[in-house]
Each structure stands twice: as C-alpha cells, then as structure tokens.
Amino acid sequence: MAAAERDAGTRSGKARIAFENWRSSSGLPVATKPGDGQGASVTWREEIGTDEECMARHGRVADLIIVGRPPADDSGASMVLFETALFDTGKPVMVAPPNAVNGPATGAPAVIFWTGTAEAARAVGAALPLLVAAERVILIASNTGKPTETGLLQDYLAWHGRAGGSEAAVADHADRRRRVGQGAKRDGAGVLVMGAYTQSRLRQLIYGSVTKHVLTNSELPVLMAH
Numbered sequence: 001m002a003a004a005e006r007d008a009g010t011r012s013g014k015a016r017i018a019f020e021n022w023r024s025s026s027g028l029p030v031a032t033k034p035g036d037g038q039g040a041s042v043t044w045r046e047e048i049g050t051d052e053e054c055m056a057r058h059g060r061v062a063d064l065i066i067v068g069r070p071p072a073d074d075s076g077a078s079m080v081l082f083e084t085a086l087f088d089t090g091k092p093v094m095v096a097p098p099n100a101v102n103g104p105a106t107g108a109p110a111v112i113f114w115t116g117t118a119e120a121a122r123a124v125g126a127a128l129p130l131l132v133a134a135e136r137v138i139l140i141a142s143n144t145g146k147p148t149e150t151g152l153l154q155d156y157l158a159w160h161g162r163a164g165g166s167e168a169a170v171a172d173h174a175d176r177r178r179r180v181g182q183g184a185k186r187d188g189a190g191v192l193v194m195g196a197y198t199q200s201r202l203r204q205l206i207y208g209s210v211t212k213h214v215l216t217n218s219e220l221p222v223l224m225a226h
Contacts, residue, residue, distance in 0.1 A: 023042055051077065052084040055085055059089035069215060095215065095221065107190065109137070111139075111140060112138070112193045113142065114153055119226050130223070194222065
C-alpha cells in the first residue's frame with residue numbers, strides 16, 4: 001500500500017506539472033464553479049480511489065472524455081482505463097497519441113471510418129461540432145457484405161452544414177485496417193472518427209480488431225464511441 005501511494009503521488013505530481021504548463025501556454029483561466037468568468041476555462045481535481053471507479057463516475061457527466069493512447073505493449077492499467085471510459089460511461093472518448101502535435105483539430109480535414117453500425121453512428125453524432133468546423137470531411141466506407149449507406153451519411157452531414165468528401169470502399173478486414181490509417185495520414189487529417197469494437201468478440205479473435213489496430217498505430221487523435 002505504501003508503494004502504491006508513493007507511485008500515485010509521483011504520477012499526481014507529474015500530471016499537475018503537465019496541467020499547469022499546458023494551462024499557462026493556452027492562457028485559459030481557472031474556474032472553480034459554474035459561472036466563473038466567460039468562455040472556456042479549466043480546473044484541476046484530484047480524488048482518492050481506483051482509476052476505473054473515478055473514470056466511470058465522472059465520465060458519465062462529461063461531454064467528452066480524453067485519454068492517452070495505451071502503449072502497444074500494454075494490456076494492463078491504461079487499457080482498462082480506456083475500456084472503462086468507452087464501455088461504462090456512455091460518452092464519446094477521444095484517444096490522444098503520444099507526442100501529438102499541439103494544434104487545433106478543426107483546421108484540418110476530418111476522416112470518418114464508416115461501417116454503418118450503431119457505434120459508428122454514435123461516434124459521428126458526438127463528433128458533429130468537429131466535423132462541421134473541419135476543413136473538409138472524408139469518408140472511408142467499409143464494405144463487409146452489408147450496405148454501409150454512405151449516401152445517407154452524406155445527407156445527414158449536409159443537413160448539418162457539412163458536405164462529405166471522397167469515399168473509398170474497403171474490400172476486406174486486413175485492407176480495412178491499412179486503409180484507415182494510411183488514408184487519414186495521406187489526407188493530413190486532424191481527427192479520425194469511428195465506432196469502437198463494432199464486431200463480436202469471436203470475429204475480433206478471427207479477423208483482428210480495427211479498433212485495436214488504430215489504438216496501436218494511429219498518429220492522430222481518434223474520437224471513438226461504443
């Protein structure tokens with residue numbers, strides 16, 4: 001317990017320093033209660049408890065949860081925290097890659113990996129403010145043997161003031177994983193939007209998971225929803 005407390009104290013101290021450095025560079029004011037000041041503001045909060053318990057409790061009353069990308073060789077605490085945010089809060093999750101470029105996510109193209117699933121639809125709905133403000137929207141459509149209805153998605157985006165860009169049909173699971181990452185990087189995207197864990201556990205074991213592949217390899221922020 002003493003070792004765990006020391007480790008938590010060390011991580012807390014590092015996180016606080018990172019927060020203060022970021023807040024200072026961004027120029028955002030600190031607000032301790034609703035109504036303090038106008039516009040965007042930030043606050044710092046520490047709690048005692050397990051990461052998953054705190055994530056679930058506070059995540060359920062957040063608009064968006066941002067977590068660091070779990071390391072490729074990590075199947076432990078950081079992956080558990082990500083899955084808690086994704087499965088136990090009902091809220092969209094933005095996954096930030098290591099060494100992410102510090103810049104606006106709205107001044108670049110946005111890429112949607114569209115599978116026509118409920119998870120993908122929820123991700124698109126959550127990402128609408130980013131999609132509307134994006135330079136342009138690019139659709140990467142997955143062709144897994146069922147209609148993906150990209151035309152309906154483009155109409156949906158158009159009704160919200162955002163015309164869809166190019167779309168690409170992906171033939172199989174392996175190509176699907178490759179095209180998502182390469183397409184987003186090639187188009188200089190600022191954010192990737194996709195549903196998470198849209199396949200059954202059995203299909204994930206047989207074909208691999210696009211979600212896990214993106215988590216491991218993406219070099220840009222990814223907005224996911226389940």
